[in-house]
Structure formats: structure tokens, C-alpha cells
Amino acid sequence: MSAGGANRVKPMPNEAKAPARDAFRHFLPIATRWMDNDVYGHVNNVVYYAYFDTVINRYLIDEGGLDIAGGGTIGVCVESHCAYLRPVAFPDTIDAGLRVAHLGRSSVRYEIGIFGQGQAEPSAHGWFVHVFVDRLTRRPAPLPERIRAALERLTDTSP
Amino acid sequence: MSAGGANRVKPMPNEAKAPARDAFRHFLPIATRWMDNDVYGHVNNVVYYAYFDTVINRYLIDEGGLDIAGGGTIGVCVESHCAYLRPVAFPDTIDAGLRVAHLGRSSVRYEIGIFGQGQAEPSAHGWFVHVFVDRLTRRPAPLPERIRAALERLTDTSP
Amino acid sequence: MSAGGANRVKPMPNEAKAPARDAFRHFLPIATRWMDNDVYGHVNNVVYYAYFDTVINRYLIDEGGLDIAGGGTIGVCVESHCAYLRPVAFPDTIDAGLRVAHLGRSSVRYEIGIFGQGQAEPSAHGWFVHVFVDRLTRRPAPLPERIRAALERLTDTSP
Amino acid sequence: MSAGGANRVKPMPNEAKAPARDAFRHFLPIATRWMDNDVYGHVNNVVYYAYFDTVINRYLIDEGGLDIAGGGTIGVCVESHCAYLRPVAFPDTIDAGLRVAHLGRSSVRYEIGIFGQGQAEPSAHGWFVHVFVDRLTRRPAPLPERIRAALERLTDTSP
DSSP: OOOTTOOOOOOOTTOOOOOOGGGOSEEEEEEOOGGGBOTTSSBOHHHHHHHHHHHHHHHHHHHHOOOTTTOSEEEEEEEEEEEEOSOOOTTOEEEEEEEEEEEOSSEEEEEEEEEETTOSSOSEEEEEEEEEEETTTOOBOOOOHHHHHHHHTTBTTOO | OOSTTOOOOOOOTTOOOOOOGGGOSEEEEEEOOGGGBOTTSSBOHHHHHHHHHHHHHHHHHHHHOOOTTTOSEEEEEEEEEEEEOSOOOTTOEEEEEEEEEEEOSSEEEEEEEEEETTOSSOSEEEEEEEEEEETTTOOBOOOOHHHHHHHHTTBTTOO | OOSTTOOOOOOOTTOOOOOOGGGOSEEEEEEOOGGGBOTTSSBOHHHHHHHHHHHHHHHHHHHHOOOTTTOSEEEEEEEEEEEEOSOOOTTOEEEEEEEEEEEOSSEEEEEEEEEETTOSSOSEEEEEEEEEEETTTOOBOOOOHHHHHHHHTTBTTOO | OOSTTOOOOOOOTTOOOOOOGGGOSEEEEEEOOGGGBOTTSSBOHHHHHHHHHHHHHHHHHHHHOOOTTTOSEEEEEEEEEEEEOSOOOTTOEEEEEEEEEEEOSSEEEEEEEEEETTOSSOSEEEEEEEEEEETTTOOBOOOOHHHHHHHHTTBTTOO
């Protein structure tokens, strides 16, 4: 499980402040599943990363035309992080918020917020770095144009 | 999937150097499962956190006497992080290395390395913060003595 | 993965005919997740059972008042089965259909159909038997009245 | 969770008798993971199918030379079933027993038993049907010779 109703441990000095709902430009509702809960009665900490993967890849597919079955360029995760603030549990539906913090030539750093429905403050928030690579050689490749355009719409500074 | 065969993205300035196998004091072999692999053919980034959860809780149960079914004090995750360096895939068995980076009154910060068998350099490494709480009130509680003693044996400075 | 585009193996003599969408009285849309797909590019056979668990327990909670955290009577699975007819894949959303084939004193046999959206014929169909037990003794217990009433609404012979 | 300590529901007339440990010719020890347990404190019914997938595919890879990344012929699941007799729970390690009940031209029916270590009677048992198909067309294909030879060693009637 994740943070439960526990008072939060003292924040790490380098920790990003938890972003509120209005900091995100894109949301995907995700229904929790029975198996998401663990022995302690709330969604297991691992499962939040499955929500991250899902909101990111859904966006890349729907808005950027990512072809996970046969496309020549794919995104692989090189780093991920999550801070857990308050628990969620099956049968809740959560809203996964997504924004882009940094967009490089072949990499992108996403920030994700997990919100209970109707809540302004996140239950958890984290980040995730994708490097885009050639499917066969697995060497870094420039972001495909359509994906770049889709991700630019999620950056903080886009109009 | 995780980092694939890709050249690693330029490290973040604040990133911890990847710890080698001899930096860890405890190991648990974990057999990968068919479902651990994703569409891109390697263990999915999410699954590494299931390995983290497993090596940590196995240690707490086996060495610290943690009672996940009925104990009065339980550990909840408040923060986790993973950096992915090279892929692993089913049917590999991996070694999960565990050490303790910080041991507080009611919290502990673990570091974990995921190693291919026979490999000195990790495939992935990360950290994970547990806050121990009262099972019912979910308020922070001191680490039970037997758990504290077990975790001290995994700190860097223990003899 | 499950049956893929493969021609179906010759049906077993005792196999139930695949039920069409109009055979079900209750549906839950379930969004697939990135991790649901396996190496072969479609939702893994295991994951269908997570859909079964989810449609069943959501119905028991929403309509029958099942309290998974503290209720005195809980449902445990004693048998499950699935036949896979055609594949589904992330990022599809599926509709999970649910009906009740048999309602006993302390047990219930559900039938589930997994449908692509807008499709009349199932991608997969299966069944699942719950025995209701006392949470503490784990001995069979009569179905709570509110749950029984909710399940009767899903039986074939209800008006 | 699965059957818990519950008395078993009355067996279905067509149900196979639970096979004991000595009915199996091949075993794979599988360590449970933290996430395998559900809210009710035991391994979730879904997870047993992940054990099935794992013992089967490990055997096909190790003994039959199945190449899941690039081989021309792959096995897809068309039907699966599990009966749950008594619970297992993290941190247990289970033994997954495997035998072959029927070997056709392009399909195979496996039987699996899940045993607590040192136990003669299964915690759960089930079956699983693979159809081998061409990876690209997904049409049934004859079992590759090396796989057939490996599976014949697991049939009841092999010497």
C-alpha cells in the first residue's frame, strides 16, 4: 500500500511541491481494479506506476500516433519516481493528470498527478522520463514530429 | 519496458551513482514471470517496484518478524524511485540487493539494486521510503525493536 | 496473450456456447492498461480474470453493499474458467458483461463476457464461483440479504 | 483471494479429481510476491494463472527452445481453468507442477498443480490449452519438433 492515512514523512529537501489539479493540462480517468488493493486495504504503491504508464502511452497513441505494435520509434523508461500523499482504494476511479516538464531532442520528462475524483490536491504525484529509441537498434532517436507536437501541447509554457 | 539496450539518457545532476553488487548486504533471488515482460520484450518498468516491495517485505518478515496479517505496526510507502540502466527479461532470474541508507525513529529509506545473475553492475537501482504506522490509526509509530535491529544490520555503517 | 487472431481450436464437447452481448444484464466498461498487453501484443490471458474480479466485486459493492474492508461476510473464489475467442489489446476499452447462472445458499456462479466496444460477440467468456464465508472463521455463510437481492436481479429468470 | 480456509463448495459433476504431487513430472518453484496477496490476505485467484503461464513458458523455453522474442511459431492460450482448494500467501514459495494431458498436431492441454512446499495435496489445480500459431498470420501451425519432444516427456503415458 501507499501512504495510508499517515502523516507524511518530513519532505526531502529536493522534493518538488505537490502540484494541484489545475497544474495539469490533460486527464485520463482510470478505474481501479480489485487486484490494485493490497493486504493493507489500499492501492499498492507499485500500481501507481501502472497508472503513469497508462496515461502516458494513451496520450502518445491517441494524440501522437505512437504505434506500439510496429512503429519504428518507441519510448523506453529510464527513470521514474512517485511520492504518496494519501491513499486511494478500489473501487475508486482516479483521474491521472499529465504534463510535460522537459522536452528534449529524444527524451521527455513527464509529471503525473493522481487525483481522487473531485479533489484538487493529489493523492500521489511523480515523474517519468522516456527516451525515444529505434525499435531495432534501441539507440536514441529524435522524437517523431507528431509526438513532439502532441507533447508540446502539454508543456507549461505552451499557450 | 525499461531502458532497453538504449544508451542511457544523460544523468540528472542529482542522480546517485549506480551502486555495484558489493555495495549490498542482503540479496533475494527473484524469478521473473511471463507477465513481467511487456510489448517491447523486456520487464516493464512498473514491475521493478514489485521486486522492491518483495525484497523489502521478505526481509522485514523473515528477519524482523513483521506480521503483515495482524501486527499492530505496519510499513507504508511514502516515496519510491527507480533508474533503469539495462533491460532484464523473462525467463531471467534477478538478484535484488537491499541496504538501508537512513534509519529514523519511525521511517527507513532503503536502497535497492536489481542485478542479472553473475553481474556486478545493476540493471536498475532505486530507493524506497517506508513510514511505520499504527495499523488502525495510520499515525507514525516507532519502529518495532526487532525490525530496527534487523534493519541496522543493513546500514552502511554497521560493522 | 490469449487467442490472437488464430482460428479457434475445436471446441471441447462440454463447452458452453459463447453468450452474445444481449445475454448479459449488467456491464462495466474497463479501460485496458499498458501492462495488460504481453510480449505477443495483446491482453495476456491472466488479465481477463482481473476483469472478472473487478466487474463482480464492483457490482457486489455498488449494488449489494459488500464491505471489503470490514464486512463480516466476504466472497472467496473457488473456481474460475475462461475461453478466449479473439484478442483485445491496450489501448482498447472493453465492456465486461455479468450475469448470474446459479444462486445457492452461500455460493453464486457468475458468467462473464468480455466485449470489444460496439461488438455483439464476445472476445472471451468465462465463469467464476464465489463462496461467501465468515471473514474470521472462513466457513461458509449465507449470502447477506442485500447481496442476494442484487444478484437475483442478474439471474436469467428474473423478470 | 481464493478459497481461503473455507470448506469447498460441492464439486461440479464434471470436475477432475485434484491430482496429488506425484501425478506431476515437472516442477518449478515460484516465490510469491507482496502484490500477489489481496485485501483478504491470501494470493488472489488471478495470480494463479500467472503461475500457470510461468511454469508452462519456462518449460517451453528451457526444454523446447521456444523463442518468445522472434520465433516463427508461438503458443496462444485459448482456454484456462482453475479450482482453488486451500489458500497460499506471500511470503510462501510454491511449487508449480506441470504435466501434459493431451498433445495434438497444433495444440496442447496442460494440467497444473500448485503445491505448498512439502505438501502432497494441491492448493489449487487447473488446466490450460495452448494453440500454436504462426507469429505473423496467427493461424494454427504444427508444434515445432523440439517442443513436441519436450512435451511428450510430460505426458502421462511416456515411459
